[in-house]
Amino acid sequence: MSELTLERGLAAFRAEVDGPVAAFFSSCVHCGICASACPFYVETGDPKYTPILKLEPLRLIWERDFTLWGKLKSLVGLQKKVTDEMLAEWEELLYDSCSMCGRCSMVCPVGNDLALMIRKSREGMVQAGHAPEGLIAASVRAVQTGSPMGLQWKTLQVQIEHVQTSSGLQVPVDREGAEYLVLLSSMEIINFPEYLEAITKIFDHAGVTWTLSTDCYEATNAGIQIGNKDIAAQLVERVVAAAQKLKVSKVISPECGHAFTAIRWEGPNLIGRAYPFKVFHIIEVLDELRASGRIQTEGMETDRLSMHDPCNLARKSGVIQQQRNLVNLVAENFVDLNEHGKFQWCCGAGGGVSSNERAEELKMTAFKRKKAQIEEVKPDRMVTMCATCRTQLEEGLEEFNMEIPVVGLTEMIAEHLVDKSTSSPASAA
Amino acid sequence: MSGSMEFLLWTKGPMFDIAIAIFAIGLLVRIAEIFMLGRAKNFAEPRAGEWKPGLTTVVTRSFADPGTFKRAPFNVVVGWIWHVGFLIALLLFLPHIELIKSLTGLSWPALPNPLISLVTAVTLIALIATLVHRMTHPVKRRISTLEDYLVWTVVFAVVLTGWLAYTRMVNPYPLILGMHILAAEIMLIILPFTKLTHIFTAVIARWYNGAAYGRKGVQS
Amino acid sequence: MPSLNHIPVTLDTRPLGDRTAAGCLARRHGNATPILYELRHALDRLITTGETTKIDLAAMPFGPGDLDHLLSVLGTGEVQASVDALGPTRIQETGIAGVWLVDYLSSEAQRLALHLEIATVPEILRPQPHDLDDAIATLDARLSAEASASSLTS
Amino acid sequence: MAAPKTLDKPIEKTLGESLRERGVSRRGFLKFCAATASMMALPPTLVPTIAAALEQAKRPSVIWLSFQECTACTESLTRSHAPTVEDLILDIISLDYHHTLQAAAGDAAELARTQAMRDHAGEYLVLVDGSIPGPDANPGFSTVAGHSNYDMLMETVEHAAAVIAIGTCAAFGGLPGANPNPTGAKSVMELVKDKPIVNVPGCPPIPKVITGVLVHYLTFGTLPELDAYGRPLAFYGQSIHDRCYRRPFYDKGDFAKSFDDKGARLGWCLYQLGCKGPSTYNACATMRWNDGTSWPVEAGHPCLGCSEPRFWDAGGFYNPVSVPISASGMNVLGAAAAGAVVGGAVAGLSKVQTKKAEAHRQPVTVEELEQKL
Incomplete structure (x- = not known):
């Protein structure tokens, strides 16, 4: 039976080297500015968490195999090799201390896209057998059960029934020819069932046709987090198959950061072809409905609200203004964090860090950066639109005894919809 | 017979040809390596084009965002000072313009020499500051390699010998001028094989970065 | 080597009278000023310690007009003298007392050296010590010649 | 001393x-x-x-030898306009042999040389102008009275007190020694290793500098203090540039760009016109020429650098000091073209390697992952 080895790892690293990688490594001047953009370095002060240092294995492979200079150095035995020991050491740097938030990619003076190279490095790490257990387990479960948390349709079925009861609305399932296929994340199904109820209400309100799919209800992609194309592609193919089966023209990614980038940006490249449908984040859809006047709201939140931009949504996908349009629709006292949008700070849980039990402590340390940002603005509540971010914010704020509730933007919009039917109750508990 | 004038003529003659050849070949190999690797076709539906955001990033990445400026002011300010100082001395000092003109036929007006001298002196101080920073800041100390110190030494030697030659503080002049030219030639020779390549590849790197993010709707 | 065409020469076809000779437009190059400061220090030394100074103007990197400028600033004083030894030497007191212009010329009126001398009296005007030694002997000889001549005639 | x-x-x-x-x-x-x-x-x-x-x-005894030269050095010394102090010096030294100047000819002239060498053995000065075909060159390239230059030089310097090389040819090989140096011309100091040598380079040297060196020897009985090239520091200690009256224009950045522009008429710095003043050590800027009348830069022409070694091979007279000798746009283009070819080849190899790497990359299966749990 085949197994994951250093050789396979090195081959996988090599397969990831492309023009941008070569340009990036050629350009690095070791200025160290990336460290100042990384919450893991800023909050620990440990220089080993400097982003560019995390890329040393990939850099060595690029230099050794893709540069004339490296080949000459190899001839005289001066070129350092990547060893199993090295990769074992780098496992913590590439997984536990990096949420792939991409903030370093925004500040590097020579323009290096470090987050992209972390993503590429993880391909090699998986094949060399140096991925964290938590992520391996999630990947296995995702492929075997359809969900990284191992949850099954029957769990979702219970939630659907609950939503239908409380809202009095029908949750469409496997409805062929609907406009939108809605995907969810495990986190939403288990921790934030109010999300499903919120979109049910909003779509009903706006007259949007949509459906869930029993074949594929999860948009999360453990393959992206662990950094393996093969697993990731299998998971993307399920979405594509479900969308095609139901003949939808649009697919909505849930309020989950990596799920969105996985299906929106990486997906077509993982399967090697363009989709026959368009992919949207729920926030994009809601803002479009708002812009076209299909969402009518009433009442305003009056407390001081601030917002956490999920990295995958804002910095890595360009959805920045939409959530502000939406929050301003229903809140009159909204204030942005000082560094937001493409320069926002990561909550510390992304990029698979939250699925990696070993990284628990680092994850909380990195959160201190977010905490400091929140303390500057002193909001009464935080709004966000990513289940992982939301969980991390809630846990972190609790850990540091800050009494600031965290709410999902979609639910907040749903709460303010103009009541069209007198029969429906206000909201679920 | 080998004295300072013979040394100068060697640096202006055969050594210059060698340096230019190694530089040109090395750099083109380097750039060809990058472009031949290329990028895989991207099937994801773009939000925006690549060229404009790519070119914008090439320019805007020269300026730090306010947060970075606040958190790494030394890097930003001193880095700027010495880069700008180096470029002014390189491109606006009359003897350098004459050199460029002899190679390319292109020329432009020069700055007065004493101004160049002042700028060079400031550049030298800034370079020393970067070295101290590299040896003391925990991140920079950790990520620095032998190459970083080698490149610093060569760059510093180029600026220092140039300044000493201009101020004529070393006698005989052909010796210090020859040392300056040799230092510049060493810089040219190592350029394609060290991080000095960033002079040329940073433009490419910034473009790739700006294009990748711009495609997704973010001006990086 | 560049070809002849690369030498930046162009043909000036204007009539001779319209041309300006090189250097004619630039009368001064500012190289006289440091000498004037040097003179000031030398005068100071002369007054306080009696030390004399000589400045060799031939060794100065003067451009066209610099020497004229220097001399015009110094001006002309009251004393003129000439020494006839190995050709003429012309001494001119400048308008600054104690600053002398000493022009050493050959018998063909070719300049051998041009000095500024900061002294109460330029050295060459003073009798030389050996000449003074010889002076008494010469005078004695002439006195005795005078005496013998008068004794002969008496 | x-x-x-x-x-x-x-x-x-x-x-x-x-x-x-x-x-x-x-x-x-x-x-x-x-x-x-x-x-x-x-x-x-x-x-x-x-x-x-x-x-x-x-009075010292002087023997003046002329080899591969153009007599400009002798002209420089003797064509000073009027009898001046140089003439007095020349009257005072005993110029026992100078085949251009002496009245004697043929055997008598050569006899004068051997006579002086005998009478003043160990004391006479040998002045040399012109370069010398080296011992390996065809001796017939340059002869005087049937003796090759090399033989005459070595014979004459044997009992000399010191040798003074007059002019750039004698000091550094000069024009005969310029590439490709067909006569195998060498300088005095390349051939004479066991005698004190003073180099008085220049093409020609300033006459006062030639006599100045003689006067120094005459006055102090010693050779003057020399720089690394054997040149008297009193005359060659400072560069033309450092003593040039046009230096303030260099500092201000005022440069003549052609021989007839405003800058040239205003007497601005000649750097851009190829002035070698910055790297040339000589006394022209202060001693001047023609009895102190003027000197090349004052006349509006850049310094050629004639008192420096290999000045004929140092690139164009009208190229600035900073311009490389041989490189041109074509060289750079050539290197770039070679770079493109080599670069393309190397990068092509890399591309092949990437394809290979992609081929070698094995897909990961869940079973493989499970083994790691």
Whole structure:
């Protein structure tokens, strides 16, 4: 039976080297500015968490195999090799201390896209057998059960029934020819069932046709987090198959950061072809409905609200203004964090860090950066639109005894919809 | 017979040809390596084009965002000072313009020499500051390699010998001028094989970065 | 080597009278000023310690007009003298007392050296010590010649 | 300075005596010393020292050898406009052999040379102008009275007190030694290794510099202090650029761009027109030419750098000092073209390697992942 080895790892690293990688490594001047953009370095002060240092294995492979200079150095035995020991050491740097938030990619003076190279490095790490257990387990479960948390349709079925009861609305399932296929994340199904109820209400309100799919209800992609194309592609193919089966023209990614980038940006490249449908984040859809006047709201939140931009949504996908349009629709006292949008700070849980039990402590340390940002603005509540971010914010704020509730933007919009039917109750508990 | 004038003529003659050849070949190999690797076709539906955001990033990445400026002011300010100082001395000092003109036929007006001298002196101080920073800041100390110190030494030697030659503080002049030219030639020779390549590849790197993010709707 | 065409020469076809000779437009190059400061220090030394100074103007990197400028600033004083030894030497007191212009010329009126001398009296005007030694002997000889001549005639 | 060499031929008078014999007064002698100090580029404060030394100085015997030369050096020395102090010096030295100047010809001339060598063995000065085809060159390339230059030089310097190489050819090989140097021309210092040598380069040297070196020897009985190229520091210690009256324009950035532009007429710096002043060490800027009348830069022409080694091979006269000798746009283009070819080839290899790497990359299966749990 085949197994994951250093050789396979090195081959996988090599397969990831492309023009941008070569340009990036050629350009690095070791200025160290990336460290100042990384919450893991800023909050620990440990220089080993400097982003560019995390890329040393990939850099060595690029230099050794893709540069004339490296080949000459190899001839005289001066070129350092990547060893199993090295990769074992780098496992913590590439997984536990990096949420792939991409903030370093925004500040590097020579323009290096470090987050992209972390993503590429993880391909090699998986094949060399140096991925964290938590992520391996999630990947296995995702492929075997359809969900990284191992949850099954029957769990979702219970939630659907609950939503239908409380809202009095029908949750469409496997409805062929609907406009939108809605995907969810495990986190939403288990921790934030109010999300499903919120979109049910909003779509009903706006007259949007949509459906869930029993074949594929999860948009999360453990393959992206662990950094393996093969697993990731299998998971993307399920979405594509479900969308095609139901003949939808649009697919909505849930309020989950990596799920969105996985299906929106990486997906077509993982399967090697363009989709026959368009992919949207729920926030994009809601803002479009708002812009076209299909969402009518009433009442305003009056407390001081601030917002956490999920990295995958804002910095890595360009959805920045939409959530502000939406929050301003229903809140009159909204204030942005000082560094937001493409320069926002990561909550510390992304990029698979939250699925990696070993990284628990680092994850909380990195959160201190977010905490400091929140303390500057002193909001009464935080709004966000990513289940992982939301969980991390809630846990972190609790850990540091800050009494600031965290709410999902979609639910907040749903709460303010103009009541069209007198029969429906206000909201679920 | 080998004295300072013979040394100068060697640096202006055969050594210059060698340096230019190694530089040109090395750099083109380097750039060809990058472009031949290329990028895989991207099937994801773009939000925006690549060229404009790519070119914008090439320019805007020269300026730090306010947060970075606040958190790494030394890097930003001193880095700027010495880069700008180096470029002014390189491109606006009359003897350098004459050199460029002899190679390319292109020329432009020069700055007065004493101004160049002042700028060079400031550049030298800034370079020393970067070295101290590299040896003391925990991140920079950790990520620095032998190459970083080698490149610093060569760059510093180029600026220092140039300044000493201009101020004529070393006698005989052909010796210090020859040392300056040799230092510049060493810089040219190592350029394609060290991080000095960033002079040329940073433009490419910034473009790739700006294009990748711009495609997704973010001006990086 | 560049070809002849690369030498930046162009043909000036204007009539001779319209041309300006090189250097004619630039009368001064500012190289006289440091000498004037040097003179000031030398005068100071002369007054306080009696030390004399000589400045060799031939060794100065003067451009066209610099020497004229220097001399015009110094001006002309009251004393003129000439020494006839190995050709003429012309001494001119400048308008600054104690600053002398000493022009050493050959018998063909070719300049051998041009000095500024900061002294109460330029050295060459003073009798030389050996000449003074010889002076008494010469005078004695002439006195005795005078005496013998008068004794002969008496 | 080395200890003065005593010149002990009893028949010789001291310089002071011979001047007084000519009716030169003590004021005249003082004047002579002032002119001498000026000529040696020594400060006037040294006049008393010079006077004291000259009182005691004696006539040295001089043998002047001319090899592969153009006689400009001799012309420079002898064509000074009027009898000046240089002539006095020439009167005082005993120029026993100079085949251009001496009246004797043929065997008599050669006899004068061997006679002087015998009479003044160990004391005479040898002045050389012109370069010498080296010992490996065809001796017939340049001969005097049937002797190859090389043989004559080596024979004459054998008992010399010192050798003074006059002009760039003798000092550094000069024009005959320029690429491709068909006669295998060498400088004096490349051939003579066991004698003190003073180089007085220039094409030609300033006449006062030639006599200045002789006067120094005459006055102090020693050779002047020299730089790394054997040139007297008194004359070659500072560069043309450092003593140039146009230097302030260089500092201000005012440059003539052609020979007839405003800058040229205003007497601006000639750097861009190829002035080699910055790297040339000579006394032109202060001693000037034609009895102090002017010098090339004052006349509006850049310094050619004629007193420096290999000045004929140092690139175009009208190329600035900073311009490389041989590189041109074509060289750079050539290198770039080669770079493109090599670069393409190497990068092509890399591309092949990437394809190979992709082929080698095995897909990961869940089973493989499970093994790691």
